[in-house]
Amino acid sequence: MIFNRHAVWAIYKFELARFRRTVWTSLITPVITTTLYFIVFGSAIGSRMQEVGTVPYGAFIVPGLMLLTMLTESISNASFGIYMPKWSGTIYELLSAPISAFETVLAYVGAAATKSVILGIVILATANLFVDIDIVHPLWMLLFMVLLAVTFCLFGFIIGIWAKSFEQLQIIPLLVVMPLTFLGGAFYSIDMLPAAWRTATLFNPIVYLMSGFRWSFFGKGDVSVELSLMAMFGFLTLCLAIVWWIFRTGYRLKS
Amino acid sequence: MSVLSISGLSKTYAGGFTALKSVDLEIRKGEIFALLGPNGAGKTTLISIVCGIVTPTAGTVIADGHHIQRDYRAARMKIGLVPQELHTDAFETVWATVNLSRGMFGRAPDPALIERILKDLSLWEKRNSKILELSGGMKRRVMIAKALSHEPEILFLDEPTAGVDVELRRDMWNLVRGLRERGVTIILTTHYIEEAEEMADRVGVINKGELILVEDKAALMKKLGRKTLTLNLTEPLAALPPELGEWSLKLKADGNEIEYEFDANAERTGVPSLLRRMSDIGLGFKDLNTEQSSLEDIFVGLVTERQEARS
Ligand SMILES: Nc1ncnc2c1ncn2[C@@H]1O[C@H](COP(=O)(O)OP(=O)(O)OP(=O)(O)O)[C@@H](O)[C@H]1O
Ligand SMILES: [Mg+2]
Numbered sequence: 241m242i243f244n245r246h247a248v249w250a251i252y253k254f255e256l257a258r259f260r261r262t263v264w265t266s267l268i269t270p271v272i273t274t275t276l277y278f279i280v281f282g283s284a285i286g287s288r289m290q291e292v293g294t295v296p297y298g299a300f301i302v303p304g305l306m307l308l309t310m311l312t313e314s315i316s317n318a319s320f321g322i323y324m325p326k327w328s329g330t331i332y333e334l335l336s337a338p339i340s341a342f343e344t345v346l347a348y349v350g351a352a353a354t355k356s357v358i359l360g361i362v363i364l365a366t367a368n369l370f371v372d373i374d375i376v377h378p379l380w381m382l383l384f385m386v387l388l389a390v391t392f393c394l395f396g397f398i399i400g401i402w403a404k405s406f407e408q409l410q411i412i413p414l415l416v417v418m419p420l421t422f423l424g425g426a427f428y429s430i431d432m433l434p435a436a437w438r439t440a441t442l443f444n445p446i447v448y449l450m451s452g453f454r455w456s457f458f459g460k461g462d463v464s465v466e467l468s469l470m471a472m473f474g475f476l477t478l479c480l481a482i483v484w485w486i487f488r489t490g491y492r493l494k495s
Numbered sequence: 496m497s498v499l500s501i502s503g504l505s506k507t508y509a510g511g512f513t514a515l516k517s518v519d520l521e522i523r524k525g526e527i528f529a530l531l532g533p534n535g536a537g538k539t540t541l542i543s544i545v546c547g548i549v550t551p552t553a554g555t556v557i558a559d560g561h562h563i564q565r566d567y568r569a570a571r572m573k574i575g576l577v578p579q580e581l582h583t584d585a586f587e588t589v590w591a592t593v594n595l596s597r598g599m600f601g602r603a604p605d606p607a608l609i610e611r612i613l614k615d616l617s618l619w620e621k622r623n624s625k626i627l628e629l630s631g632g633m634k635r636r637v638m639i640a641k642a643l644s645h646e647p648e649i650l651f652l653d654e655p656t657a658g659v660d661v662e663l664r665r666d667m668w669n670l671v672r673g674l675r676e677r678g679v680t681i682i683l684t685t686h687y688i689e690e691a692e693e694m695a696d697r698v699g700v701i702n703k704g705e706l707i708l709v710e711d712k713a714a715l716m717k718k719l720g721r722k723t724l725t726l727n728l729t730e731p732l733a734a735l736p737p738e739l740g741e742w743s744l745k746l747k748a749d750g751n752e753i754e755y756e757f758d759a760n761a762e763r764t765g766v767p768s769l770l771r772r773m774s775d776i777g778l779g780f781k782d783l784n785t786e787q788s789s790l791e792d793i794f795v796g797l798v799t800e801r802q803e804a805r806s
Contacts, residue, residue, distance in 0.1 A: 244568070250598020254591065329582030333641065336546040336576055337599040338568035494550055 247339045248347045255321055255351035270309050270359050274366040277305055281427060292429050295458050298371040303454045304426030306363050310356045310385070311392050311421055311446075315413045318352035318396030323409055326401070326492075335494060341487030349393045356389035373457065381456035387472050388449060394479035401492050420446045425454075430462045445471055498524040498680045499545070499649060504554030506540050506704075514540040516704040517554065522649075522682060527675055529695035529712075530684045537704040538684040539579055542651045546576045559648060572601055575647030579654045579684075581634050585627040589618055592626065593640045600645035612640050615670065632663045639670070650674060652683040656690060668694060720760040723786045724769075726753045729779040738776050742769050753780075759787075 259266060281301055292300045325331040334344065367373065375381055403409040424446030430438050441447055442463075451461035452468025461468065486493065499522035506515040514537045522528050530538050543549040545556050547567060556563040561570035584592050593609055613619045616636040621629060626637060635655075642650060652671070656664050671681055671694065685691055691698045692712065699709040708715075731750035742765055745754040757764045773780070 244601045246597075246601050246603055247599045250595050254587075254595045254598075257591065258586075325584075328584065329578075329580060330584055332546075332548055332576070332578055332582060333596060333599060335548045336571060336574070338571040338601050339599060340568075490550060494548065 244339055244343050247337060248343050248350075251344075251347035252351045252354075255348065256354060259317075259351075259355050266355070267359070267362055270313075270363050271366050273309070274305055274363050275370075277301065278367065278370045292432075293458070293460055296371065299373050300429075300454075300458075301427050302364065302367045302371070302373055303457050304450065305367065306360045306385075307388065307446075307450055307453055308421050308426050309363055310360045310388055311417055312413055313359050314352060314356040314389050314392035315396035315399065315417060317355055318349060318393035319400035319403065319409055319413075321348050321352055322397055322400035323403055323406075331493070341484070344487075345394070345397065345483055349390060349397055352393040352396065353386070353389040356393065357385055360385050360389070375457050376459040377456045381453070384453045384456050384472075387476065388453070391472065391476045391479060394476070394483060398479060398482050398486070401486055404492075417446075420444050421450075425450045425462060445475060448472070449475075496524050497521040498559055499682075500557045501541075501545070502555055504541070504544060504556065505552045506537075506544060506549065507552045514704050515544075515551075518701075518704075518706045520699060520706060520709065522680060523697075525675065525678050525680055526696040527671065527681045527683070527694055529691035529698045530682065530701055531686070531688065531691050531698055532684070532701035533686065535703075536701045538701060539653055540704075541701070542576065542653050542682070542684065546574055546651065547571055568601070572645065573648045575642035575645065575650045577635075577638050577642045577650070577652045577655060579657065581631065581638060583626045583634055583637060586625055588623050588625055589613070589629070589637055589640075590622040592637065593644050596641040597644040600647075602645045608646070609640075609644060612643050615673075616640050617666070632659060635659060635663070639667075643674075647679070649680045649682070652681065654684050654686070656685065656687075720758055721787075722757055722759045724755040724757065724766060725784045725786070726755075726773075726780040727751065727782040727784075728753065729781055732778075736776060736778065738772060739769070 278298065281297070283298075285297075291297065325334060364373070399409065399412050423441065424444050425441070430441050430447060433441060448463055448468045448471035451463045452465055452472060455461035455465045455468065485491070499520075501518060501520040501522075504515055504518045504520075505513070507513045518537075518541060530541070532538050540549060544551045545558065545563060547563060547570075558570040559573045561567075561573070563570045587595075590609070590613075593613065594604065594606075597605065597609065610619065613622055616639060618633065618636050618640060621633060626634060629637065635658075639655075655667055659667065671683075675681060683694065695712050697709065698712050698715050700707045700715075725747075728751055732746060732753075733750060735744055735746055735753075742755055746752070747754050755766070755769060757766060
């Protein structure tokens with residue numbers, strides 16, 4: 241056997257079934273949050289905001305909202321997906337099964353990324369009820385969505401393996417990812433910042449992801465799309481390398 | 496023919512504790528092998544290495560001709576494990592977890608087979624229940640169903656009867672016998688001599704990470720079937736009377752006790768004749784007590800025996 245497709249498929253289906261069981265809460269939450277954001281930012285604040293470039297503020301925040309939700313959901317779903325078997329002890333079965341590291345990651349990260357992409361689309365559809373959105377590069381947008389989902393699910397997978405408690409599971413998304421996303425231009429263009437802050441912001445990796453994603457919507461971003469793609473693939477490669485190292489050494493998986 | 500061959504297997508955990516010390520073991524195809532040993536002997540460690548859950552420090556394991564690390568896919572597909580602890584996905588249904596297990600081990604879905612396994616284990620009515628709604632005994636059955644779902648040829652049962660009632664224990668033994676008839680090799684661990692006696696074809700005794708002996712059950716039971724008779728004398732003795740010379744007795748507790756070690760399985764234990772002779776020579780006793788050597792004693796006995804044999 242070169243590729244254990246039955247295992248990948250079985251885990252993928254099993255993980256998605258977990259999602260399906262809670263499908264209403266999983267989908268209603270982003271719908272409600274998106275609506276709230278539109279009430280607050282779109283109408284209340286947005287009506288006093290100028291257009292950003294040529295884009296009305298309401299439409300401008302759509303990619304930001306999608307990115308914010310997709311990042312947090314990717315990390316939390318993927319980290320839970322692998323942390324739970326570790327916590328409950330059912331990981332013994334995964335460790336004793338004829339599954340390669342690649343197949344394990346494909347199944348777990350694949351399932352979590354699928355959820356994230358579905359969520360992204362649901363948010364986009366909800367936002368479309370409030371504002372008109374013309375997507376300039378729809379294929380690029382889809383590609384960015386998939387890349388973002390996969391990369392941050394990998395990142396979540398790493399956190400799930402590293403975490404020794406539920407607290408540790410929450411701490412990185414809460415202390416690192418949330419602030420970086422908010423400061424990464426989810427709700428504003430970094431051009432709106434004073435010069436000193438603008439420079440500081442360029443050290444925030446999320447800025448590059450945000451900018452690329454927004455480019456796919458409106459044809460314009462804060463930094464060039466090439467730079468965005470490089471940042472994207474850079475982070476993806478880093479996560480892959482860490483996952484590879486985890487399986488090679490059995491880090492926090494095997495004694 | 497050996498279906499599992501373990502050689503020079505050692506494990507030192509990250510903390511520096513050595514749980515296995517160069518274990519060699521051959522398991523024959525189709526046998527039921529009982530691994531007997533006290534808490535912390537290294538039974539679970541040994542099983543976990545064979546199953547791929549723990550990485551060995553040294554040594555090799557060949558399962559049905561496949562190296563468990565180099566050729567892990569082929570090796571693991573043949574192996575099933577029911578671990579010592581109950582680890583389950585609490586929120587999943589019985590049906591979902593058992594089918595997941597089959598898939599994980601690289602087998603195409605086979606609902607008819609899973610149905611048969613669940614029926615054999617009296618779990619069919621519970622197939623749509625969440626695992627957290629099941630009793631402890633049922634959860635253990637789920638673990639067994641998971642282990643059987645990919646039709647393994649080598650099955651490990653790590654303390655299958657811990658915390659299990661009489662009925663489930665009987666069902667379990669019936670199941671094990673049924674599997675053996677189909678040619679499945681079974682390796683189980685236990686603390687109880689009686690259990691090994693009831694089920695196994697061969698028994699291995701492990702203590703402090705060392706495999707002390709491996710023997711056919713019949714031979715071992717003979718060795719293990721030793722008892723000690725203690726007689727509390729009415730009057731202390733200075734020395735054993737020569738009339739009792741033919742029993743190799745020991746005088747203990749300042750001459751207040753006589754100790755006689757005998758083979759409980761032997762046709763003539765020598766106990767009635769000893770008591771008769773004592774009454775003949777007018778040697779009285781207040782109380783008597785027989786004791787089966789405990790597993791601990793046996794281990795100690797076996798270890799010293801082996802050391803003596805070596806030197
Ligand atoms: N992950 C671990 N890290 C460090 N030490 C361990 C680990 N797992 C087991 N040990 C130690 O290795 C020794 C053997 O443990 P093992 O679980 O193999 O024993 P066992 O024979 O299965 O015992 P029991 O009958 O209690 O199940 C014990 O002293 C235990 O403390
Ligand atoms: Mg054990």
